[in-house]
Amino acid sequence: MQDYQQLASATCAHPFSYLGVTPHNKGVKVTAYVPGAINISVRFASGNKAYALEANSLDGIFSATISMPPGDQYLLEITTADGTFTRIDPYQYQDDAFHAVHFIDHEPANLYRQAGAQTVSVPFGDNRVDAIRFAVYAPNASSVSVIGDFNQWDGRRHPMQKTELGYWVLIIPELAVGQRYKYEIKDGQGNALPHKADPIGFYAEQYPSHASVIFDHQQYEWNDDAWMSARNKDKYSAPMSFYEVHLGSWRRPDDSENKRYLSYRELADALIPYVKDMGYTHIECLPVSEYPFDGSWGYQPVGMFAPTSRFGNPDDFKFFVDACHQADIGVVIDWVPAHFPEDGHGLARFDGSHVYEYADPRRGWHPDWNSCIYDFGKDTVRQFLVANALYWLDKFHIDGLRVDAVASMLYLDYSRNEGEWIPNVDGGNENYEAISLLRWLNEEVYRHYPGAMTIAEESTSFPKVSRPVYDGGLGFGFKWNMGWMHDSLHFISKDPAYRRYHHGDITFSMVYAFDENFVLPISHDEVVHGKGSLIGKMPGDEWQQAANHRCYAGFMYGHPGKKLNFMGNELGQSKEWDHDGQLQWELLEYDKHKGLQTLYRDLNKLYQSMPALHEGDHDHNGFAWIDHENAGQSVVSFVRKGRKHMQKVYVVSNFTPIPREHFRLGVEDAGEYTLALNTDDGVYWGSQYPVRERMQASQEPWNHQPCSIELALPPLSTLFIVYE
Structure with a gap:
């Protein structure tokens, strides 16, 4: 009774x-x-x-x-x-229900293959009927029920069975794909908790329900075999230029008055041709994992296994990725294991206890973002995160994960004052558990998906972030070069008259440029929260601002490292980014902005077409300074060299509005040199200062080089000069 x-x-x-x-x-x-x-x-x-x-x-x-x-x-x-x-x-299918927990902990990927709401079939007489197998981890709950439209959201109707591993299981036959569901959980003392969405849910509704939705991953038919089989090529010597996109604000439908978003399929129709035309090799999406608050841009995820339904269902997102691949464009997503919000339907205190987060707020609470921090030392949490990374590569054919806020994971005292953090067992500030997790993550990703890549946003000098685990590194494929970004933006924001006093800001990056496999980012973080737009950082009048922008973009594409630009940089957008609106596409009616867009297109295509500009992005033999000491004129010059080709590209940046006629540049070889790109060209809204298209090297030594050429350096410009 x-x-x-x-x-x-x-x-x-x-x-x-x-x-x-x-x-x-x-x-x-x-x-x-x-x-x-x-x-x-x-x-x-x-x-x-x-x-x-x-x-x-x-x-x-x-x-x-x-x-x-x-x-x-x-x-x-x-x-x-x-x-x-x-x-x-x-309740007659007890053995079938237990099936999931027999395999979950054998390897990380089994988590998303066995837990959550899985489509299965069960015997019924001589036939089999479709069913949904539920499995959810809530080790300290006193009871768990599946609730949904199919049972009037009544927790009495489908109680789940607790297993020794802390999972609760149940199979419900004849339950249809597309049904909404949640878990009704009571904590260890029998107290009712807010209804919880499925931590392994594949699809989720938006506010106000935030309900999970049963989804079948087996229905979509991929058409990207050619891309997937070819993507194992050497990424380090290949050109990679990322277009960073917030899918909700790149463009809004013309008839929406900004009241709705483009869907994944509409983005496939509009964004992909644009990216292809602009010459980018990859689209990098701000987080697509389901998140409750628009203003977090996805960096406060709740549904780690669900592409946000703001833009469509999971198959729609697959269609978007598929279409990118068919257009020879890779897709990278921002992945956020550094924190998660406290929303009642989410992971925080999932069963009334700290299932996913550190219990002590000195480790489990992030003061910067007012959010929880995963317990990186707990086996079930580690599997959850590694499984999630593999899930995106498996089910969605994602080409890379850019891991957000890695520094906040690595250091126990990150953004904390004395007394607000707990040292590790050796008394230091490194989070050994997070370091171990990141190494395991990267080993699993590259073991199962060698054609994919991981990219760390790591803002400190932590050693060997993008070096293999067997070499003592964290195992990431690439690392964002935050030092280059901050130093170079600091330099370019100065009035040209004062840049001579900050010359080291533009040259210092080459001291460490090959310590890691760097990506040069001008990301969304630099054009929001009062920082203004990229062109807005530039000093001077309207023409000088645009010229500084062009010169800086040219310098970026000449500098070793893969490239990343946030959407709108290529337009010379005057306003800082607004996630509730769209890019200022109307600016393209003006020659200045159309010229900037044309420059970015040409820089991308030059970067791809010139082996010297990308083959040695991570090889110190692919770079040599010509002159990094000319602070008086604020001119820097260097040469990029191919690894498999004899091609050399000389890059010269004049960071002042003063043209330099008869400017002599040292070169390594005798012969003819050709101008490949001039950021001051009239097609880019430049001054069209007369320059030499072809130059013959003389035997006059200069800049410690055996030969030299004579240039005309336009004001606030970067020149690319090619020697074949």
């Missing part, structure tokens, strides 16, 4: 002990619980005869001892005040 009372109060932890089929000395006992039922009968799959169950004194409890054919299944005929209906009893 007490067990039945637990069912009635939705506090039952072991429904398999008395619901469904249990052994009895006179056959088997069949027990069903359907609140509000008037009569319940059992009908076996192998016959037409119905066996009436007897009502218990508690509402909805029916049972009977009957002779059941061996290995048979049955359905329930249920009569309520609203009529009679049938359903296949979930």
Whole structure:
């Protein structure tokens, strides 16, 4: 009787002990619980005869001892005040429900293959019927139920069975894909918690429900075999130029008045041709994992396994990635293991205890973002995060993960004052658990998906971030060069008259340029929160601002390292980025902005077409200074060299508005030199200062080089000069 009372109060932890089929000395006992039922009968799959169950004194409890054919299944005929209906009893499939937990902890990827809401089939007589197998980790809960539209969100109707591993399991036959669901969880003391979305949910609704949605990953048919089989090429010597995009504000539908977003499929139609035309090799999306607050841009994710439904369903996102690949464009997503928000339907205090986050706020609470921090030392959390990374590469064919805020994971005292953090076992500030996790993550990614890549946003000098784990590194493929970004932006924001005093800001990056496999980022973080737009950082009048912007972009594309630019940089957008709006596309009506866009297009294509500009991005033999000491004129010059080609590209940047006629540049070889690109060209809204298209090297030594050429350096410009 007490067990039945637990069912009635939705506090039952072991429904398999008395619901469904249990052994009895006179056959088997069949027990069903359907609140509000008037009569319940059992009908076996192998016959037409119905066996009436007897009502218990508690509402909805029916049972009977009957002779059941061996290995048979049955359905329930249920009569309520609203009529009679049938359903296949979930509680007869106990062995099938336990199937998930037998394999979950064998390897990380099993988590998303076994847990959550999985589409399966179960036997029913001579046939099999579709079913959904639920498995959720809540080790300290006293009870868990699946709730949804299919059971009136009533936690009494589908209690789950607790397993020794802390997972709760249940199979529900005939449950359709597309149904909404959550988990009703009571903590260890029996207190009801906010209804929780599925931590392994593949699809989620937006506000106000934030419900998980049953989804079948097996339906989409991919058409990117050519891309997937070819992407194992050497990325380090290949050109990679990333277009960083916030999918919600790149462009809004013309008829929406900014009230809706472009869908994933609409973005495939509009964004991909644009990126292709502009010459970028990859689209990097700000986080697409489901997040509740628009203003977080995705950096406060809740549904780590669900592409945000703001833009469509998971198959729509697959279509977008598929279309990118068919257009020879890679897709990288921002991945956020550094923190997660406290939203009631999310992971925080999931079963009333700290299942996913560190319990001590000195480790489990992020002061900068007012969010939780994963417990990187807990085996189940480590598997959760590594499985999630593999999931995006597996189910969505993602080409890379850019891992956000790595520095905040590596250091226990990150953004904390003395006394607000707990040292490690050696008394230091390194988070050994996070370091171990990141190494494991990278090993798993490259073991299973060698054609993919991981990229760290790491803002300190932590050693060997992009070096292999076997060499003592963290194992990332690439690292954002935050030092270059901050120093070079600091330099270019200065009035040209004062740049001579900050010359080291533009040259210092080459001291460490090959310590890591760097990506040069001008990211979303630099054009928001009062920092203004990229062109807005430039000093001077309207022409000088645009010229500084062009000169700086040219310097960036000449500098060793892969390239990343946030959307809008190429437009010379005057306003800082607004996630609630769209880019200022109307600016392209003006020659200045159209010229900047043309320059970025030409820089991307030059970078791709010139082996010297990309083959040695991570090889010190692919770079040599010509002159890094000319602070008086604020001119820097260097040469980029191919690894497999004899080509050399000389890059000269004049960071002042003063043109330099008869400027001599040292070169390594005798012969003819050709101007490949001039950021001051009229097509870019430049001054069209006269320059030499071809130059013959003389034997006059200069800049410690055996030969030299004579240039005309336009004001605020970068020149690319090629020697074949």
